[in-house]
Every structure is written in C-alpha cells, then in structure tokens.
Amino acid sequence: MRRTIRGGRPYFFADPAIDKILNMVVVLASEVWTLRERLAAMEALQVRQGSLGAGDIDAYDFGPEDEARLAGERKEFIDGLFRVLQEQVEEAKARVARQPKPEAKAGLKGKPKSRPKAKAKAKAKAKAKTRARRR
Amino acid sequence: MLELKHELKLAKNRDEKARMNFVSGLRAHVLNDMATGMRAVWDADVEPAFRRARGRGPKDGPEVHKAIKPNEYFKFYSSLRVTAQDMVWQSVFPPLERNRPALKDKAAKLGRAGKARGSLTLDPALEVPRSVSAIDVHLMAGNYDGEYEEGDLAAGALYDNGLAVFSFGLMGQNLDDIGQSIAGFIKLKYPDLKPRRILDLGCTIGHNTGSWKDHFPEAEVTGIDVAAPCLRYAHARAEAQGRAVHFKQMDAQSLGFPDASFDVVFSSMFLHEVPRKGIEKIMAEAYRVLKPGGLMLHMELPPNSQLSPYDAFYLDWDGAYNNEPFYKPFRDCKPEELCWRAGFDPKKYLQFVIPSIGWYGEQVWREAATRPIGVDNDKTGRLTDGILWYCFGAFK
Known part of the structure; x- marks a missing residue:
C-alpha cells in the first residue's frame, strides 16, 4: 500500500527542517513509549511467573539468531524514524519517473550539447525568482 | 486507544x-x-x-x-x-x-x-x-x-x-456516536416520522449508517458511496455487527433511485468533502428522492456564519492543512440557503446542535431533544472533550 501523502504535507516553521525534526522527535517518543509498554508487560509477566532474578538482564547476551533478528528490527526502527525524509526522495523519484525519457543519442547529433542544460538553468533561475517574490 | x-x-x-x-x-x-x-x-x-x-x-x-x-x-x-x-x-x-x-x-x-x-451492489462503471x-x-x-x-x-x-486511533474515544465505542446521537434524537423529537426507507449518503464504511437500523429496526436502510473498497468493508462490517444494511456504489450527485422513494435522507461529515457545485446537485437529488413529508438531515461542521471569528478559524484549520480543499468553501455556505435553493420550503428548515450521547450520557442527550442548544459554542463540531454534533436539513 502507498504510505506517502499525495500533495505533500504542510510546513509551519520558517525552515521546514524544523517541522521535519519535530516529526522525528515525536516518532522517536512514540518508540520510547512503545518500549516502555513492552517492558511493563514483560516485567508484569515475569513477576507473575517468578522467573526473573535480580541482575539477570544485565548479565544476558543475545545469541546469534536473536542478534540477527534484532538487526532487522533495528533497521525498521531507523527507517521509520527518518521516513519523513524518505518522502522527499520518493517525490523526487516520482518526478523523474514522470519526465519523458531523453531521446536516443543519435537523434541529438549536431545539436550543441550545452543548450538544453543552459535553458533548464535559466528556467530554474526564473522559477526561483518568482518563488522569492511570492515570499 | x-x-x-x-x-x-x-x-x-x-x-x-x-x-x-x-x-x-x-x-x-x-x-x-x-x-x-x-x-x-x-x-x-x-x-x-x-x-x-x-x-x-x-x-x-x-x-x-x-x-x-x-x-x-x-x-x-x-x-x-x-x-x-x-x-x-x-x-x-x-x-x-x-x-x-x-x-x-x-x-x-x-x-x-x-x-x-444486508447486501452489496457495486457499479464498476461508476x-x-x-x-x-x-x-x-x-x-x-x-x-x-x-x-x-x-x-x-x-x-x-x-x-x-x-x-x-484518531478519535481517542470521542466518536463512540463503535465509532458511531454521530449516528447513535442523531438517529436517536430524531426518533425522540419526531415520534410520528416512522420512516420505512432511510438513505445514508457518502457513508464510507457505514459506521454511522447502522445506527439508523438500530433506532428504526422496521426500516430498510441503504448506504451509498463512490468508493468500492470502503463499501466492501462496510458490508462485511455491518454483517459482523448483525445489522441488515444495503450498500450500493453510487454518486450522491446522481442517485439511481426513483423520485419520492425515501422517508429520510441523511449524511454525516460528507458535504464538506464535496465541491460547491456538487453539494448543490446532492441537495437537489435529496429533494427528488424524498417522499413528501420526508426529512433530509446532514450532520456537518457548523457554518462560519454562526461562529465567532476564533472558532471559525479553529475549525477551518483542517481546510488549510489537512488536505480538505472543500472544507472551508462548505463552511462558508449558508445551510438554509442550500436547502431552499434545492426546492425545500424555507419555513421547513431546521438545525440542531446535539450533545454526544457517549460523552454527555443519555440524560443530557434526552433533555436536548426538548430544548435547543445554540450553535456558537466552542464544543460545536470540535473533536474535543464535550463535543456537540451540528446538523441541518428540512422536511419536504
């Protein structure tokens, strides 16, 4: 299922980076809370079953299988934390995918190589100017 | 949660x-x-x-x-x-x-x-x-x-x-507080209405459609929407809850029902998702399919014209930042005008502010059916503690 919002998300601070960092902080807080709930469940269960001794957790090392599983989960955790940045990448990729494919090289023979680039640059400059004016 | x-x-x-x-x-x-x-x-x-x-x-x-x-x-x-x-x-x-x-x-x-x-009827050509x-x-x-x-x-x-997750309990234990509060309120307020056919427009997953069946078990209740995935889910959801509701894929702007075929035409949180021209078509269609004496009722966000500037701003936040392009244009409409433009008699216009039955409890909610509450209240239409549901409509 697609998880990225069409039309993007609104930003409120002068620098959108602040909104993005705030998002990360909150996602992180969510994960911290999730851990606390899980730990609370675990403690409650173990106390009920009388199976946890003092210092057992500090002395414990994971086996290779558990290590590998945790590595996968850790990656998911980090991906989730920075998902807000990934959106930008997905948008950029979608934009590129929408652009028509460049003509075959043979068809460009004889045309000055720098022209299209220069044109694009001029266009971008003009766009930046309008954007600045709008602000 | x-x-x-x-x-x-x-x-x-x-x-x-x-x-x-x-x-x-x-x-x-x-x-x-x-x-x-x-x-x-x-x-x-x-x-x-x-x-x-x-x-x-x-x-x-x-x-x-x-x-x-x-x-x-x-x-x-x-x-x-x-x-x-x-x-x-x-x-x-x-x-x-x-x-x-x-x-x-x-x-x-x-x-x-x-x-x-109940049943499910999809229209792949829609x-x-x-x-x-x-x-x-x-x-x-x-x-x-x-x-x-x-x-x-x-x-x-x-x-x-x-x-x-979104409603943090404020939309009822079955996400049907709107339906339960309003269908029940109408039954209390208009004991003679006794509807036999009820239509819910833009019903999505039918979470507020089923309430009409609960309060009017004799009636045939139909929910329509344009989104097939929601209707498939709505059908299964209603069956899981043991409610006989009929879901049809249909656009409220062009209903496939004969004239004068329903006693109640309802919608909840729907009109503000539709552009102004579409709203007018929906109103006209509601008028057409209603029987004489039937009731059209829309549960909605309260109109800006009836709120203080701050409360108007507060509710319009969604329009600006929550991908709701038709939210503010709807809230800038005058509901009574929408009704009479569709052919309803201005003298038969009505609006209510109904206390959430889940939040206030049955006693306050029952009392509200006997005396009206004002619209300009900072609980009206706001998903916050003490929420009040706004609705408007008219008898045909």
Whole structure:
C-alpha cells in the first residue's frame, strides 16, 4: 500500500527542517513509549511467573539468531524514524519517473550539447525568482 | 486507544498497540490541551496585538488565521497536529498489510450469499469524482478509493482502524456516536416520522449508517458511496455487527433511485468533502428522492456564519492543512440557503446542535431533544472533550 501523502504535507516553521525534526522527535517518543509498554508487560509477566532474578538482564547476551533478528528490527526502527525524509526522495523519484525519457543519442547529433542544460538553468533561475517574490 | 468491537478488527502485536496508544494520546494532547493553550495565547498576545494595530477585533476566521500564523505556539500546534494525523495512518499500515489476506477471507465469509442480512451492489462503471480520486483526504495515503488488488477492502480497514486511533474515544465505542446521537434524537423529537426507507449518503464504511437500523429496526436502510473498497468493508462490517444494511456504489450527485422513494435522507461529515457545485446537485437529488413529508438531515461542521471569528478559524484549520480543499468553501455556505435553493420550503428548515450521547450520557442527550442548544459554542463540531454534533436539513 502507498504510505506517502499525495500533495505533500504542510510546513509551519520558517525552515521546514524544523517541522521535519519535530516529526522525528515525536516518532522517536512514540518508540520510547512503545518500549516502555513492552517492558511493563514483560516485567508484569515475569513477576507473575517468578522467573526473573535480580541482575539477570544485565548479565544476558543475545545469541546469534536473536542478534540477527534484532538487526532487522533495528533497521525498521531507523527507517521509520527518518521516513519523513524518505518522502522527499520518493517525490523526487516520482518526478523523474514522470519526465519523458531523453531521446536516443543519435537523434541529438549536431545539436550543441550545452543548450538544453543552459535553458533548464535559466528556467530554474526564473522559477526561483518568482518563488522569492511570492515570499 | 479504542479497540474495535467487531470481527474485522486487525490482530495487532504488543508494539503496534502501544504505538496506537501513543498516537491517540498525542492527538488528545494536541486537540484538548494544546488547543486550549493556543486559545490562551490568542487571548493574551495575538488578539490584543491585533486590536492595537487595527483599532478593532478580527472580523472573521481568515483574519484570525493571518494574525496567529506567525505565532510560535500556533506553529508547534499545527506541526504536531499534522505529525499526529500522519502517525494515525502510519500506525495502521503494518498490521493492516500483514492481515490483508485474512481480512479478505473474513469479509468473504461474512458477506456470503444466503447468509448475509444486508447486501452489496457495486457499479464498476461508476466514475469516481475527482474530489475523491485526486487527493488523499485527511492525509490518508490512498484515500477512500485506493485499490491495490481485485476485491480490495484495505482502504476501508485503514479508515476504520485509523478512526479508532484518531478519535481517542470521542466518536463512540463503535465509532458511531454521530449516528447513535442523531438517529436517536430524531426518533425522540419526531415520534410520528416512522420512516420505512432511510438513505445514508457518502457513508464510507457505514459506521454511522447502522445506527439508523438500530433506532428504526422496521426500516430498510441503504448506504451509498463512490468508493468500492470502503463499501466492501462496510458490508462485511455491518454483517459482523448483525445489522441488515444495503450498500450500493453510487454518486450522491446522481442517485439511481426513483423520485419520492425515501422517508429520510441523511449524511454525516460528507458535504464538506464535496465541491460547491456538487453539494448543490446532492441537495437537489435529496429533494427528488424524498417522499413528501420526508426529512433530509446532514450532520456537518457548523457554518462560519454562526461562529465567532476564533472558532471559525479553529475549525477551518483542517481546510488549510489537512488536505480538505472543500472544507472551508462548505463552511462558508449558508445551510438554509442550500436547502431552499434545492426546492425545500424555507419555513421547513431546521438545525440542531446535539450533545454526544457517549460523552454527555443519555440524560443530557434526552433533555436536548426538548430544548435547543445554540450553535456558537466552542464544543460545536470540535473533536474535543464535550463535543456537540451540528446538523441541518428540512422536511419536504
């Protein structure tokens, strides 16, 4: 299922980076809370079953299988934390995918190589100017 | 977090439940605590500064919005609200994607011909309006109509499970507080109405459609929507709850029902998702399919014309930042005008503000049916503690 919002998300601070960092902080807080709930469940269960001794957790090392599983989960955790940045990448990729494919090289023979680039640059400059004016 | 009470509820692990709990808590914090905080900042700083500069108070919502926009608290409120809104759906995706095959099987069993009490009629030829097909309303990726496989109902499940997280209990234990509060209120207020056929427009997953069947068990209740994945889910959901409701894929702007065929035409939280021209067509269609003496009733956000400038700004936040392009245009309409333009007699116009039965309890809610509550109240239409539902309509 697609998880990225069409039309993007609104930003409120002068620098959108602040909104993005705030998002990360909150996602992180969510994960911290999730851990606390899980730990609370675990403690409650173990106390009920009388199976946890003092210092057992500090002395414990994971086996290779558990290590590998945790590595996968850790990656998911980090991906989730920075998902807000990934959106930008997905948008950029979608934009590129929408652009028509460049003509075959043979068809460009004889045309000055720098022209299209220069044109694009001029266009971008003009766009930046309008954007600045709008602000 | 609210746990759904029916069979289609997604199986979630400990961490997924904790994430949902967190998002519900975050939403409650933003919409109760921070909303109160923002009002305090407005009263203490922003409004006085506005008065000093202009020699008067703001005259409408947009003036409040413009004045408060540079304020840091507003920025944190808004940025956190967008984050929380996004996290609602993000908290549902992982368990939903894992449960999709099982969900489809369950729905198929529930909707089996011969066993089902209600029905599902889809129209694959129906053209989904751009107001649905082109945007992700409420920042919900995929929107109501996103389909990823044949017979998909994931969008419906995303909405149901997301709404449970989103509403932090304020939309009732079955997400039907709107339907229960309003259908019951109408039964109390108009004991002679005795509807035999009831229609719910833009019903999505039918969470408020079933309430009409609860309060009027003799009636035939039909829900329509343009989004097939929501209707497939709605059908299974109603069956899981043991309610006989008929779901049809149809555009409310062009109903496939004969003239004078319904006693009640209802909608909830629907008109504000439709462009102005579409709303007018919907009203005209409602008028056409209503029997003489029948009731058209829309549960909606209260109109700006009946709210203070600050409350108008507060409710229009969604229009500006929650992918709701038709929200403010709708709220700028005069509901009574929409009714009489569609052919309803201005003398038969009505509007109510109904206390949430879940929040206030049955006694307050019953009392409300005997005496009206004013619209301009900072609880009207706001998803906050003490919410009041607004609705308007007319008898034909």
